[in-house]
Amino acid sequence: MNRLAAAGLLVACLTATLAAEIPPAPDLSHLEPGVRAQLEEALEAVREVDAAGSASPHEVAAAWGRLGELYYLYDLSSAASTALAEAKRLEPEEFRWVYLLGILERLEGEHGAAVASFERAAELDPDYAPVWVRLGEVCLELGRHEDAERSYRHALDLDETLAAAWEGLGRLASDRGDPAAAVQCFERALELQPRASSLHHPLGLAYRALGDLEAARTHLAANRGDRVRIPDPLLRELSGLVTSNQADFKAGVQAMRHGNAELALERFDRALAELPDDPLVPYNIALAHQQLGHREETERWLRRSLELDPEFRNGHYNLASLLAADGRLPEAEEHFRRAHEIDPTDTASHVGWAKVLAAMGQRERALGEIATLLARSPGEPEALTLRGIVQAQQGLQSEAEASFGAAVANGSAEAAFELGLLLEGEGRLQEAEASYRRAAEGSEDPLEAWERLGTLLGRIGRFEEAAEAFGHALEADPDRVQSRIGRALSLLLLDRSDTARVVLEEGLERRPESSALGNMLARVLAAAADPQTRDGARAVEIARGLLDREATLDHAETLAMALAEAGRYDEAVALQERIVRQLPAGSPSERVAIANARLEAFRRGEPVREPWRRGG
Numbered sequence: 001m002n003r004l005a006a007a008g009l010l011v012a013c014l015t016a017t018l019a020a021e022i023p024p025a026p027d028l029s030h031l032e033p034g035v036r037a038q039l040e041e042a043l044e045a046v047r048e049v050d051a052a053g054s055a056s057p058h059e060v061a062a063a064w065g066r067l068g069e070l071y072y073l074y075d076l077s078s079a080a081s082t083a084l085a086e087a088k089r090l091e092p093e094e095f096r097w098v099y100l101l102g103i104l105e106r107l108e109g110e111h112g113a114a115v116a117s118f119e120r121a122a123e124l125d126p127d128y129a130p131v132w133v134r135l136g137e138v139c140l141e142l143g144r145h146e147d148a149e150r151s152y153r154h155a156l157d158l159d160e161t162l163a164a165a166w167e168g169l170g171r172l173a174s175d176r177g178d179p180a181a182a183v184q185c186f187e188r189a190l191e192l193q194p195r196a197s198s199l200h201h202p203l204g205l206a207y208r209a210l211g212d213l214e215a216a217r218t219h220l221a222a223n224r225g226d227r228v229r230i231p232d233p234l235l236r237e238l239s240g241l242v243t244s245n246q247a248d249f250k251a252g253v254q255a256m257r258h259g260n261a262e263l264a265l266e267r268f269d270r271a272l273a274e275l276p277d278d279p280l281v282p283y284n285i286a287l288a289h290q291q292l293g294h295r296e297e298t299e300r301w302l303r304r305s306l307e308l309d310p311e312f313r314n315g316h317y318n319l320a321s322l323l324a325a326d327g328r329l330p331e332a333e334e335h336f337r338r339a340h341e342i343d344p345t346d347t348a349s350h351v352g353w354a355k356v357l358a359a360m361g362q363r364e365r366a367l368g369e370i371a372t373l374l375a376r377s378p379g380e381p382e383a384l385t386l387r388g389i390v391q392a393q394q395g396l397q398s399e400a401e402a403s404f405g406a407a408v409a410n411g412s413a414e415a416a417f418e419l420g421l422l423l424e425g426e427g428r429l430q431e432a433e434a435s436y437r438r439a440a441e442g443s444e445d446p447l448e449a450w451e452r453l454g455t456l457l458g459r460i461g462r463f464e465e466a467a468e469a470f471g472h473a474l475e476a477d478p479d480r481v482q483s484r485i486g487r488a489l490s491l492l493l494l495d496r497s498d499t500a501r502v503v504l505e506e507g508l509e510r511r512p513e514s515s516a517l518g519n520m521l522a523r524v525l526a527a528a529a530d531p532q533t534r535d536g537a538r539a540v541e542i543a544r545g546l547l548d549r550e551a552t553l554d555h556a557e558t559l560a561m562a563l564a565e566a567g568r569y570d571e572a573v574a575l576q577e578r579i580v581r582q583l584p585a586g587s588p589s590e591r592v593a594i595a596n597a598r599l600e601a602f603r604r605g606e607p608v609r610e611p612w613r614r615g616g
Contacts, residue, residue, distance in 0.1 A: 022043075022046055022047060022050060025039070025040070025043055025079075026071070026076050026078070026079040028040075035074060038070060039067075039070055039071070039074070042063075042066055042067040042070050043067060045063045045066070045067070046060075046063045046064055046067055046083075048063075049063045057090045057091060058090075058091060060090050061086075061087045061088075061090035061091035061094065061097065062087075062091075064083050064084070064086045064087040064090065065083070065084060065087035065091075065094070065096065065097050065100075067083045068080045068081075068082075068083030068084035068086075068087060068097075068100065068101075069084075069100065069238055069241065070241060071083060072084075072100065072103075072104065072238070073238060073239070073241060074250075075254070077104055077107060077108060078108075080100075080104055081101065081104045081105070081108065084097050084100050084101040084104065085101060088101055093124065094124075095121055095124040095125045095128070096234065098117050098120050098121045098124060099117070099118070099121040099125075099128075099131055099234065100234075101117050102114045102116075102117030102118040102121060102131075102134065103134065105117055106134070106137075106138055111138050111141055111142055112142075114134075114138045115135065115138050115139065115142070115144075118131055118134055118135035118138065119135060122135060127158060128234075129155045129158040129159045129162060130155075130230050130231070130232045130233075130234075132151045132152070132154045132155035132158065132165075133151070133152065133155045133162055133164045133165050133168070133230050134230070135147075135151040136148045136149075136151035136152040136155065136165065136168045137164070137168060139151060140168055140171060140172065145172055145175065145176075148168060148172060149169065149172055152165040152166075152168040152169050152172075153165075153169070161192055162192075162230070162231075163188075163189040163190075163192040163193040163196060163228050163229075164189070164228045164229070164230045166185045166186070166188045166189035166192065167185070167186065167189040167196075167199060167202075167228050169181075169185040170182045170183075170184075170185030170186040170189065170202060170203075170206070171202060173185060173206075174202060174205065174206055174209075179206040179207070179209035179210045180210060182202070182203075182206040182209075183203065183206045183207060183210065186199055186202055186203040186206060187203065189228060190203065193228055193229065195226055195262055196226055196227060196228040196229070197222060197223055197226040197262075198223060198226055198227045198228065198259075199228065200219040200220065200221075200222040200223040201219070201220060201223040203219045204216045204217070204218070204219030204220035204222075204223070205220075205509075205510075207219060208509055208510075208512055209509065213512045213513075216512055217512065217513055226259070226260055226261060226262045226263070226292075227258065227259050227260055229260070229263070239251070248267045248268070248270040248271040248274060249267070249268065249271035249274070249275060249278075249280070249281060249284070251267040252264040252265075252266075252267035252268040252271060252284060252288070253284065255267060256284070256287065256288060256291070259291075261288040261289075261291040261292045262288075262292070264284070264288045265285065265288050265289070268281060268284055268285045268288065269285075272285075277308060278308070279305040279306070279308040279309040279312045279315060280305075281305075282301045282302075282304040282305040282308065283301070283302065283305040283312070283314060283315055283318075285301040286298045286299075286300075286301035286302040286304075286305065286318065287318075289301060290322075295322075295326075298322060299319065299322055299323075302315055302318055302319040302322065303319065306319065311342055312342075313339050313342045313343050313346065313349070316335040316336070316338045316339035316342065316349075317335070317336070317339040317346075317348065317349050317352065319335050320332045320333075320334075320335035320336040320339060320349075320352060320353075320356075321352065323335065324336075324352070324355070324356055324359075329356050329359055329360045330360070332352075332356050333353065333356045333357060333360065336349055336352040336353035336356055337353050339352075339353075340353050345376075347373065347377065347380060347382065347383070350369060350372075350373045350383075351373070351382050351383055351386060353369060354366045354369040354370050354373070354383070354386055355386060357369065358386070358389070358390050358393070363390050363393065363394060366386075366390055367387065367390055367391075370383050370386055370387045370390070374387070379406070379410045380410075381407040381410040381411060381412035381414075381415060382407075382412070382414070384403050384404070384406050384407035384410070384412070384415065385403070385404065385407045385412050385414050385415040385418060387403045388400040388401070388402075388403030388404040388407065388415065388418060388419075388422075389418060391403060392418075392422055397422065397426070400422060401419065401422060401423075403415075404416075404418055404419035404422065405419065408435075408438065411442070413438070413439045413440075413442035413443035413444075413446075413449070414439070414443070416435050416436070416438040416439035416442065416449075417435070417436065417439035417443070417448065417449050417452070419435045420432045420433075420435035420436040420439060420449070420452065420453075421452075423435055424452075424456060429456065429459075429460060432456060433453065433456055433457070436449050436450075436452050436453035436456065437449075437453060440453060440469075440472065445476070446472070446473075446476055447473050447476040447477050447480060447483070450469050450470070450472040450473035450476065450483070451469075451470065451473045451480075451482060451483050451486065453469040454466045454467075454469035454470040454473065454483070454486050454487070454490070455486065457469060458486065458489070458490055458493075463490045463491075463493045463494050464490075464494060466486070466490040467487050467490035467491050467494065470483050470484075470486040470487035470490060471487055473486075473487075474487060478506075478510060479510050479511055481507065481511055481514050481516055481517055484503060484504065484506075484507040484517065485507075485516060485517065485520060487500075487503050488500040488503045488504050488507075488520060488524075489520075491503065492524070492528075492611065495529070495530075497524055497528035497529065497530045497533040498530060498532060498533050500524055500528075500533075501521070501524050501525070501528070501533050504517055504520055504521040504524060505521060507521075508521055515546055515549070515550055515555070518542050518543075518545070518546050519543075519546055519554065519555060519558050520611075521542060522539045522542040522543040522546065522558050522559075522562055523539075523558050523561060523611035523612065524611055525538055525539035525542070525562070525565075526539035526543070526558065526561040526562040526564070526565040526607075526608070526611070527561050527565065527607070527608045527609055527610055527611040528609075528611065529609055529610075534565060536562060536563075536565035536566030536567070537566055539558075539561075539562035539565055539566070540559065540562040540563060540566050540568075542562075543555065543558045543559035543561075543562045544559055546558070546559075547559050553579055553582060553583070556575060556578070556579050557576070557579055557595070557598070559575060560572045560575040560576045560579065560598070560602065561598070561607070561608045561611075563575065564601075564602050564606075564607040564608060565607045565608075569602055569603075569605050572602040573599065573602045573603055576595070576598055576599040576602055577599060579595055579599075580592075580595050580596060580599055583595060
């Protein structure tokens with residue numbers, strides 16, 4: 001090949017390397033003029049280096065990278081990924097592009113790609129501690145525990161004050177069944193970032209696993225959802241690129257999206273000085289306080305947003321919802337009505353108003369507003385459901401059934417649940433079962449429907465299916481005491497006391513403060529028919545703790561049963577005698593008979609082999 005041909009081939013290859021189709025700009029209409037101008041200028045810089053043809057790969061990569069950084073800062077993730085991927089293609093040895101692309105890949109759920117990017121970034125700059133923390137986090141999410149531990153420990157070798165790395169090691173220790181090590185790691189992370197209240201939750205669970213229930217309760221109650229932050233110089237540098245005059249406000253919104261309400265409040269507090277007359281600032285302050293569980297502050301800032309703009313629909317709606325939850329119905333009615341008047345096409349405000357009217361007993365007014373709403377939107381499922389609820393309250397069963405049916409036909413899981421209640425109340429159990437199933441399978445929050453279905457199936461003796469339904473409820477909320485008790489009781493009625501014991505033990509680990517779970521577990525340990533399930537000593541320990549905490553006859557009788565199982569019959573007899581003497585006057589005869597039968601069994605040196613009997 002002659003030199004001219006070789007040169008031509010080289011130019012062709014270089015052109016192919018540099019050329020990339022410039023994607024159209026994403027929709028920027030929702031951004032401020034200054035931000036739009038900044039992004040358009042960055043996009044134009046990409047076009048210019050592309051058109052020049054003489055720019056080096058570094059120059060082209062820098063233009064694409066800066067565009068990607070700006071898109072990232074203004075939450076245009078898809079466009080940011082495209083731009084940064086091009087920068088990385090052109091300049092694969094540049095840490096900055098590889099690292100930022102990894103962050104975006106993780107945010108978009110592309111965990112495998114994120115691992116590859118972070119591993120490459122770590123090769124390019126092994127002394128940059130945040131990349132090791134982020135690599136550890138993704139490996140942990142993927143279940144690659146050994147890789148995660150190596151990454152976290154490498155990060156701590158570089159900077160032992162990284163709370164996020166200590167948190168990661170704590171989670172690994174918890175997963176491996178080492179709560180003592182987990183406590184040490186979580187305590188260290190909390191010491192380094194005391195405002196990261198989300199650490200209290202895994203720390204509380206670790207203390208619970210160690211048997212320190214008081215510390216567990218204290219920490220679990222202290223969780224406000226504020227996450228551990230990773231100090232990241234590169235991202236801090238990027239934040240300086242923000243040119244918006246709403247920079248603090250936008251940073252606060254971003255912090256809220258990531259669950260850091262305390263940081264959001266800091267930024268919103270600064271935004272108050274920048275935007276003193278913007279109702280969105282106090283409104284978002286209210287949302288941050290609501291996330292933190294600060295009820296009074298939430299109301300105060302919502303009212304402040306309405307002082308700045310009395311026609312602010314969102315302020316009225318959220319304040320109305322807060323007031324309704326507090327039972328302050330007349331005020332809630334006023335604000336729902338104002339939200340509806342401001343935007344008559346807003347279904348949520350209209351339905352909220354009608355709900356409050358119904359709750360205040362003004363059912364005819366409520367039905368009138370529902371009729372108006374349905375005239376505008378005939379198939380609106382929430383309005384149809386509410387109409388059915390009000391009709392049921394008025395005793396109009398057939399009309400209510402028709403309303404619920406219409407809402408179900410339009411996809412309302414809530415209506416299916418309400419229809420199930422109606423049908424169950426009329427004794428139409430087979431139809432109620434089908435309606436509850438439809439509600440459970442179609443709802444985003446199916447807990448109550450599965451629970452109700454489990455209860456119904458238990459009533460008619462279908463315990464296997466009842467246990468399954470309560471199991472689905474626990475998938476929706478593993479901390480739900482009522483669902484756990486329902487599942488355990490269904491399993492006991494199936495003579496599967498060993499599985500019931502596991503269900504109750506898991507529940508008590510999650511909810512150590514629950515007397516109901518503790519009492520049920522103690523009775524199973526004391527009186528289950530299966531000897532492999534029973535554990536008298538542990539039953540005594542749990543039952544005595546319950547009685548010390550809450551002195552009831554039920555807890556006392558559980559302790560007596562546990563003492564008998566442990567062979568301590570003299571103590572069981574003495575305690576059961578006191579129980580018999582203390583039964584309230586007028587107690588059902590069956591309850592008295594059961595208490596006396598247990599006493600006689602203990603006197604004969606016989607344990608109880610039934611955790612529960614009807615009436616006691």
